[in-house]
Amino acid sequence: MRVHSFVWDEKNENHIAEHGVAIFEVEEAILFSKPFYQRSREGKYIAYSLTEEERYLFIVFVIKDSYRIRVISARDMNEKEKRYYKKKKR
Incomplete structure (x- = not known):
């Protein structure tokens, strides 16, 4: 999946901030990074990824148009999600 830009607004910026995640x-x-993508229900996608500071993030988003996404939520992965991500990245 190719992503070139993001759609940010006050709602999604505030929501990820509530989880302690910065834009x-x-x-x-x-x-x-090299995220692992998974399609979820209702046309949403999940990205399992790692920041340069080695923070494991679980990111939910929708595709707006070619190469643009709107992030719905982002938070730290729980232990089960980390194991899943590490297994998929082997």
Whole structure:
């Protein structure tokens, strides 16, 4: 999946901030790491990724148009999600 840009607004910025995640961390995890993507229900996608600071992020987003996504949520992965990510990245 190719992503070139993000759609940010007050709602999604505030939502990820509630989880202690910064915009730059989400963008870094998607653009500069090698995320593992999974399609979820209702046309949403999940990205399992790692930041440069080795923070494991679970990112939920929708595709807006070619190469643009709107992040719905981002948070730290729980232990089960980390194991899943590490297994898939082998």
